[in-house]
Amino acid sequence: MSYGSTIKVPFGPQHPALKEPEYFLFEVDGDIVVKVTPRIGYVHRGVEKAFEQETYLHNLYLAERICGICSHAHTTCYTQTVEGLIPLEVPPRAVYIRLIMAELERLHSHSLWVGIAAHEAGFDTLFMYLWRDREMIMDLMEEISGNRVTHAINTIGGVRRDITSEQANKIKKFMDKFEANVKEYMKVLETEQTFLKRTKGVGILKPRDAISLCAVGPTLRASGIKSDVRADDPYLAYGEIPFNVITHDGCDVYARTIVRCEEMIESANIIRYALDHLPEGKIKVPPPRTIAPNESVGRVEAPRGELIHYARSNGTAKPERYKVRAPTLGNLASVCQTLIGAHVADIPMILAGIDPCFSCMDRVVIINKDA
């Protein structure tokens, strides 16, 4: 039903459904959203400029602090970019350790998200279950790297810590348990009416729109498009490890949930395979302090999608230019499109559906001089 006139509903920057400060202005006609205006920039800290002021080694820690959820994805991309500048060959064992951490991080990030999705759908029990399991992954990561969130395991030329055989056994044992749990939760998600009613047919993103609006990661794959940097442009050791790119034809929030759940199972398989095939040898090689003029780009499949870093060196110990392009920026245009025509009550669900990470994304700030 249309009321003929619209009202404006502000959303954010402080809002219970947003964990980060970002602002959206919704124009609604009755209960239906007709226009969405995002306003980004609240989390802009000036990281790219800060990169230019520190040495390559310092910047490693800065790259980690671009985002606290996919910190390892950012350092992997950073080291990949800087090693491309030098260029430097990383020992195979270090490559595998990086990969294992990256997949553990995907597990923690996806279980975090599925928990949040369940919470947004009003299914808090599942949220608590998933976060309980997530704590166990955090324990594993803490044991390997020494830290729960900012792992600091990557360094230019390799990794800082090795994985011992006891740790490997422990991870493998946990993977079996975790996989069984995820399958159990999937059964719940697939049959629980309260969850299905909140997610099926909500936030439709057609495959054509997904491509033209540059969606990435699980959001794109949930629209049935097979695209994953790990498979399309293998980095680390993904070229040597067999795995499936998960897609779903649902195009809705439900599809995004299932894609993430199945990716968790796939990640568990990758981790098991990588641990079984862990090469022997050194874990790092020393990098040079200064880097000759060069340019390099790194691409990584972060839990939320394709992450791109770019660097330009000028012969000193500091980069001349550094650029970060995070997956949420790609997904933001698509989510604004999917929100149009949605019910107001579904806004948090759809917005959460892309797994937004605004701290990754806020690379610009818009200043209106005249305002």
Place this chain on the structure above:
Amino acid sequence: MSVRKWARIRSPWLIHFNTGGCNGCDIEFVAAITPRFDVERFGIKLQGSPRHADVLGVTGPITMQITKRLVRIYRQMPEPKFVVAIGTCATSGGPFKDCYSVHGGVDTVIPVDVYIPGCPPKPEAIIYGIAKLLNKLSGSGSGGEDNGGHTQKT
């Protein structure tokens, strides 16, 4: 102990505001309310609206864009109100201290009662910090006065 004070200590309501942090502190903060750490056993409840909250938990450095919003949220909270700065960023600006669009720690904008350093602090540390605040409340009970925005850089 007055009934009001007793109620405040037994059931502080918390509002969480990210002022430009990297999410690291935020997820540790959320982890503190999940089964393993479970701060609800102290009567602590996460609140959506600043008008219902007693304690403001701030994570992240204060970016230029967020400053006004933070002050506004702080002003909307009813007295007495308390501020907890969670993480190195909120304490001092952390790794982003010298960035062009960052003010620094929370105390450059609003008064802070408890600082929890760490990048990010573990959920245990966050719980410890909040427990310290509750101790402080049961003791002298001094909260910050509303002088929001007094030391803002321009």
